[in-house]
Amino acid sequence: MNAVLEALQFRHACKKFDPEKKISDADLGMILECARLSPSSFGMEAWKFLVLHSEGIRKKLRPACWDQPQITDSSHVIVILARPSVIHPESPYVRKNFERRGLPEEMTSAYIDRYKAHMDVEVFPVMSDYAWCSKQCYIALANIMTAAASLRIDSCPIEGFEKQQVEQVLDIDTSTYQVAVIVALGYRLGEQTPRRRQDTRDIIEHI
């Protein structure tokens, strides 16, 4: 079977992790590299991956995450932070990001103008800066889960949390970063829950 399909079939939202089993540094490094390689709109990479190793911090975090046991029983927790503070078209960060392409100045300026027009018309009027960055963070989330699954490592994406409380516990400077989504990683205890999916013909249309 195709390796990606196999990984996607292995992956499920793991509810019960084995607290005794830890992910090796090499495997964690590979998963984080897959996060880093994730695409983002205009290549903005307005994110950060906060890896929680410490049991103490995870114990403190759990009540802010609906007391979900995955927070403390998994091997590692990655908190994916959105970075809305840098995405404004006038921001030096945006210019620097486009300059990485190594294009002549007039092309860099044209890219920034295109970015500004897109953000002013399609993004800023309809969603918050945080929401736009979070959309990108979810791409990294998917890659993290698929990368983990390819190593037979289980994961659980976690949106069940009180955002402000999580930011307080982790001492996040919210003028720079905000929590987008969390993912717990480790090894399952027991069987995978049955998978439920809609029928192909109900959700895929070819035109």
Ligand SMILES: Cc1cc2nc3c(=O)[nH]c(=O)nc-3n(C[C@H](O)[C@H](O)[C@H](O)COP(=O)(O)O)c2cc1C
């Ligand atoms: C963004 C996101 C947030 C989620 N948050 C939680 C969560 O807080 N706790 C939980 O147990 N499952 C959470 N889930 C898991 C979903 O309930 C699960 O993916 C869905 O029911 C499909 O099941 P499967 O992933 O096992 O195939 C989340 C999934 C996603 C994609």
